[in-house]
Each structure stands twice: as structure tokens, then as C-alpha cells.
Amino acid sequence: MYRASIALLALLIGWGLASSGASGRDPCPGLPLSERPCVARSELTVNDTHAVRYAVSATESEGVAQILQLVQQSALEEHWAFLPEAGLWIETGLNENATLQVSEVEVDTDYLVALVSHFPRINLYHFHPAGLGADGTIPVGTPLSEVAASDREAVTGAFPGSADMLATFEITWMLEEAEADAEVRHFVISEFGIVEFGPTEAGRRELGAARHQPQAYNHFDLVMVASVRLGSYNVGRLFDEHRDFAVGELIAQLCQQISSPEYRMGYSPMIVRPSWIHDVAVSSTSF
């Protein structure tokens, strides 16, 4: 009975939203239809209801600034597609959930494939909440010698998780399948800044060629390399060997260790650049 009432309520909410959308101006002009009605908002927010899909008209840097706020405020993650041609952010996250140590969000890949047919250039963003696995936040300018041993692994929150990396392979294959000539880039925002990640051009070619026999491609090896580099042994070793590094320099170093001709990670601290940042440019991407 309880379940039936909830289902009925969800139906009524869906019907109400759909009909109000139909009667008014389309809040998301040019976007593909989806079963979740599109609702315009003034700022990016975390939405874990799945009843609607939020869209925000903003530049890329305005949206990134808003996500940096959410990093500090929200324990739940969210995922968006930024459409450079439309100056629009559209929610593409599913199944957001969080515990004290772990937070995750899935990508709505069906909607993403529909989006790509309308907008061939898409930048995908999600964020990792601040303070996970640490006693408070850690500014990127903090010398490694001042980071408590128990907080060291929190620095890996700057990086995509294994599921985030696997999603880049899945999305590459889905775009190949849809024969979409698209440029999709992947970014994760954390308290430490932005890391761009994903297969390189050469990696995408290899992935595309292997899509009918995924066992022939080494994408699991790439995830394994990242997992080992971000594991407590390697991170602890870097902390001990580079005690004069700042946290941001360590993140840039790890990006270089993980990157290969097939897969790349690049880091931008997204803060006013202090003097020590000069060599991070080696690894940073152009935003």
C-alpha cells in the first residue's frame, strides 16, 4: 500500500511537471526530450530526486565556480554536461549516494548519447565533496610535511575513481556505437582543483577498434596503473620523498605518473596561482 501510494504520488508529480512544461515556454530549448522534464534553475545544485532534470544557463567558468562551492557544501555528488555552443549546463547524474568515506554518482549515458546528436562538443563535469577521508579540508598550498599521516590518502580525492575511469571507456564505446563524431571531455572538481581525465586520441582509436572484443584492449590495465599509483604505498612514498612539495605539486606529479600515450590526466589547481605552481603547467590542461 505504501509503495503504491508513493508510485501514484510520483506519477502525479511527473504529470504535473510535464503539463506545466507543455503549457509554458520550453526552459531548455534545443535539448533532446527525456523522461525527466527539464527545469531551468539559476544555479547548479545537487538533485537526487530523479523527478526532473535541472538546466542552468551559465558560462563554463561560472559553472565551475558554482561547483567549487558545492564541493564545500554537499556530501552528495552530482554530474553535469556543459554544452559550449549553447552556454548551458544540463544535469546528467543518476543514483547519487554518499557515506562518510565514499561518495558516488553515475552518468545518465542514454541521455548523454541523445545530447551528443544535438551538441557534438560536450564537457562532462562531476565533483568530489571536500573533506572525505580527512580531518577537515587541505589547502593545495600546504607543504606535504604538514599533512597528518592519517590525512594523506584524502589527496587522492582529487582524482577520478576507478568507476569514473571505466565510465570514460563505456562512453567512448557508446559514442562509437552511435557513430557520433563527438568531442567529449571528462573533468572532476574537488577541493584541490580540477583534474581532466580520459583516453587520448590514440587511446580512443585503440578503444574504438577493440569495441567488439573488449578483452583485447588493455583498459583494465590503465585503471590498475591508476589504482596502484593512487594506492597508499605509492602516495606515502611520494609524501616521504618530497616533503618540501606542496599538495598541488604532489597531485601534478601523480597525474604524470598515471598518464600514458593512451590515457591522460591533467591538473589545474583553479586557485590564484601561488609562486610554487610554475611547474604544474607541465601537467595542466587548457581551460
Ligand SMILES: [Zn+2]
Ligand atoms: Zn568521481
